[in-house]
Amino acid sequence: xxxxxxxxxxxxxxxxxxxxxxxxxxxxxxxxxxxxxxxxxxxxxxxxxxxxxxxxxxxxxxxxxxxxxxxxxxxxxxxxxxxxxxxxxxxxxxxxxxxxxxxxxxxxxxxxx
Numbered sequence: 001x002x003x004x005x006x007x008x009x010x011x012x013x014x015x016x017x018x019x020x021x022x023x024x025x026x027x028x029x030x031x032x033x034x035x036x037x038x039x040x041x042x043x044x045x046x047x048x049x050x051x052x053x054x055x056x057x058x059x060x061x062x063x064x065x066x067x068x069x070x071x072x073x074x075x076x077x078x079x080x081x082x083x084x085x086x087x088x089x090x091x092x093x094x095x096x097x098x099x100x101x102x103x104x105x106x107x108x109x110x111x112x113x
Contacts, residue, residue: 001100002099002101003068003101004029004068004097005097005098006081007064009092010085010093014031020084029067031065
């Protein structure tokens with residue numbers, strides 16, 4: 001099992017990314033609102049305002065999508081991300097990575113009667 005982490009700067013593509021996940025058999029993910037470092041340093045800390053050029057193209061807000069996936073889903077998920085987002089090497093797109101998980105314990109809650 002792997003932990004998939006996608007920091008999505010192209011937030012307008014969120015729905016398409018989640019639909020792509022379902023298409024390849026990933027049925028669960030958590031989406032977290034987040035703020036990038038460039039936004040905090042350049043807009044909220046006046047002393048760093050001169051560094052704006054370093055963060056050109058960065059968006060003030062992004063989404064972090066996390067999901068525990070089977071090893072066999074790693075290649076398909078990166079393929080679907082490339083299809084939807086284009087190259088993650090392009091500035092302003094985001095970053096995606098996986099981390100190997102040694103142990104996964106799934107917790108379920110019973111539906112209320």
